[in-house]
Amino acid sequence: MKRLIEKGLMFGNLVHISSPALIERYNRALEHLSGKATQLNDFHVDISGFSPEVGEELGDPLYLNPNGVNRQFILLTTEQKRAPLLNVKFSTSRDILRQFIEDNESQLFALTATDAVAGELVNSVFKIRSARDLFDLKSVEVEADTVGGTLKTATQLANMVERFKTEEDAWFDDVLIADMIGAAKQTGDVTRNPVHLSQGTFEQGAFWTAHFGGMYLFTDLDHPAVIVSGEKPDDALPIKYVFDLSDRNRIAKFLDYNDLAEPIVKARGVDAAAILQQKMDFITIDTAANAGIDLSELGRSDMRRLARRHVDELPEVYHGLSQLMSWAKSGGSWPRISSDHPAYFYTLRAADTPHRDLVNMLLAELCPLDVRQLFICHKELFYRTYAHWPEVKKAFVADFLAQEYQVDKAGAREALFGHEPDMSGAEPERRDDLIDRVGPWGAVRRR
Known part of the structure; x- marks a missing residue:
C-alpha cells in the first residue's frame, strides 16, 4: 500500500495534527469518549477524528467506532469536513458528518477555537448481532458537545436567564445570580451570542454496510430488495427479496424496475x-x-x-x-x-x-x-x-x-x-400489472 500512500491515493486529504494545544484537546476528547490517550507528537485525522497512526499505536482500528455501529467523532477544526472517512462501516456516515459540520460551521469554528467537539452518530442499535438488526437502522441522530460541556452549560444558562427575566423574585435570588455568572464565564453572553448546534436526525432508507461481508439495503423503494456481497444470511429478513451477486438477472430487473x-x-x-x-x-x-x-x-x-x-x-x-x-x-x-x-x-x-x-x-x-x-x-x-x-x-x-x-x-x-436534467417532459412508463402479482424479479421464495 506504500505506493498508494505516496501518490495520495490512500490516506489522502487527512488533516495533520501537530500543535501541542490540538494534541492536548484531542487527548481530552479521546479520554472523554474511550478512556484512552495517545503519546504521539503528530498524527493525521479523518473527518471523524480517527487517526490511522493512533489506531496502530493503540492496537485498535475501531477505537472511535466500538462494535462498528455508533461512530464517535472528535472535531478539532472545521477543515475536517474535506477529509475522507476511514474504516467505513456504513456508506451514509461520511455524508452525515459532513452535513453536520456544514450546517453548524460557524458555531463549530467558534467552539473549536478553544476546545474539541466530541460526539456520536447515534443509532437505535448498540451492536449488530444479526442481519435483521440492520433493518432497525432507519435513522441516525447526531449528538455533540465540547469536552468541557459548553453546549450543556449554555442551555442551562439560557434557562436561568429566562427564569431571571420571568420569575417575580428572581432579582433577589443570590444563588441564581451566582450560578448565572459562573456559567457565563464559560459560555459568554448567550443572549447576544447563542451557543447552539443543530443536532438533527438523518434518515437512511438505503445504505451499504460492511457487516456480514457487505450488504446493500434498498428498503425505501417501490420494489425494495437487499443485495449481499457474500452468502445470504441464514436468519429470515423482514424483506421479501434478498439477492447475492450471482443473481445477475434479478439484480438487473431490480435496477430496471426502480429506474x-x-x-x-x-x-x-x-x-x-x-x-x-x-x-x-x-x-x-x-x-x-x-x-x-x-x-x-x-x-x-x-x-x-x-x-x-x-x-x-x-x-x-x-x-x-x-x-x-x-x-x-x-x-x-x-x-x-x-x-x-x-x-x-x-x-x-x-x-x-x-x-x-x-x-x-x-x-x-x-x-x-x-x-x-x-x-x-x-x-x-x-x-x-x-x-x-x-x-x-x-x-x-x-x-x-x-x-x-x-x-x-x-x-x-x-x-x-454526472447528469443533465431530463427536458423531455415525458410521463414515466407504466409497469405491467404482472409485477403486482408475482413481484418484479420473478417468483422468489420469502426468506
Missing part, C-alpha cells in the same frame, strides 16, 4: 465510446498483468497491440464491450448484451436519483475490472483487491489514478457519473 440505472451509450452529455474504451483498457491491463507482461510507459498504440496479441486470452466481457463501442462509434447492428452477459453491468451507470452514489457503488462491485470506478465508488473494496494484484498491475493503476484522476477529480466524476 436506478441507465445505459452509458444512451446517457446524455457523455462520451460513451471513450468511457467504454477505458473500461476495455483496464481489462486488457488485467489480462496482460496476469501473463507477466511489462506494463510500464504504455501508450494508446501499445494498448491496441497488447489487445491484439492477447485477443484469445481476453475475457468475454472485453468482447461484449468492444461490440458496444463499435456501435457507439460507427453505428451498425445493436449488440444484444443481456444481463447474463459478463459485460452487462459494465455498460451501465447509476441514473439521476437520490440513490445514485449507492447504485454506482454496487455497480463497481459488479464490475471489479473497471478499477477507476472501483477506486472512486468503493474504496474499501478497491484497497482489498489491490493487495492481491500482480506488482505490474499495482504500478500501472496507481500511476493512472495519480496522473489521470487525481489532477481533476471533479471533472472525472462529472464525465463518468
Whole structure:
C-alpha cells in the first residue's frame, strides 16, 4: 500500500495534527469518549477524528467506532469536513458528518477555537448481532458537545436567564445570580451570542454496510430488495427479496424496475465510446498483468497491440464491450448484451436519483475490472483487491489514478457519473400489472 500512500491515493486529504494545544484537546476528547490517550507528537485525522497512526499505536482500528455501529467523532477544526472517512462501516456516515459540520460551521469554528467537539452518530442499535438488526437502522441522530460541556452549560444558562427575566423574585435570588455568572464565564453572553448546534436526525432508507461481508439495503423503494456481497444470511429478513451477486438477472430487473440505472451509450452529455474504451483498457491491463507482461510507459498504440496479441486470452466481457463501442462509434447492428452477459453491468451507470452514489457503488462491485470506478465508488473494496494484484498491475493503476484522476477529480466524476436534467417532459412508463402479482424479479421464495 506504500505506493498508494505516496501518490495520495490512500490516506489522502487527512488533516495533520501537530500543535501541542490540538494534541492536548484531542487527548481530552479521546479520554472523554474511550478512556484512552495517545503519546504521539503528530498524527493525521479523518473527518471523524480517527487517526490511522493512533489506531496502530493503540492496537485498535475501531477505537472511535466500538462494535462498528455508533461512530464517535472528535472535531478539532472545521477543515475536517474535506477529509475522507476511514474504516467505513456504513456508506451514509461520511455524508452525515459532513452535513453536520456544514450546517453548524460557524458555531463549530467558534467552539473549536478553544476546545474539541466530541460526539456520536447515534443509532437505535448498540451492536449488530444479526442481519435483521440492520433493518432497525432507519435513522441516525447526531449528538455533540465540547469536552468541557459548553453546549450543556449554555442551555442551562439560557434557562436561568429566562427564569431571571420571568420569575417575580428572581432579582433577589443570590444563588441564581451566582450560578448565572459562573456559567457565563464559560459560555459568554448567550443572549447576544447563542451557543447552539443543530443536532438533527438523518434518515437512511438505503445504505451499504460492511457487516456480514457487505450488504446493500434498498428498503425505501417501490420494489425494495437487499443485495449481499457474500452468502445470504441464514436468519429470515423482514424483506421479501434478498439477492447475492450471482443473481445477475434479478439484480438487473431490480435496477430496471426502480429506474436506478441507465445505459452509458444512451446517457446524455457523455462520451460513451471513450468511457467504454477505458473500461476495455483496464481489462486488457488485467489480462496482460496476469501473463507477466511489462506494463510500464504504455501508450494508446501499445494498448491496441497488447489487445491484439492477447485477443484469445481476453475475457468475454472485453468482447461484449468492444461490440458496444463499435456501435457507439460507427453505428451498425445493436449488440444484444443481456444481463447474463459478463459485460452487462459494465455498460451501465447509476441514473439521476437520490440513490445514485449507492447504485454506482454496487455497480463497481459488479464490475471489479473497471478499477477507476472501483477506486472512486468503493474504496474499501478497491484497497482489498489491490493487495492481491500482480506488482505490474499495482504500478500501472496507481500511476493512472495519480496522473489521470487525481489532477481533476471533479471533472472525472462529472464525465463518468454526472447528469443533465431530463427536458423531455415525458410521463414515466407504466409497469405491467404482472409485477403486482408475482413481484418484479420473478417468483422468489420469502426468506
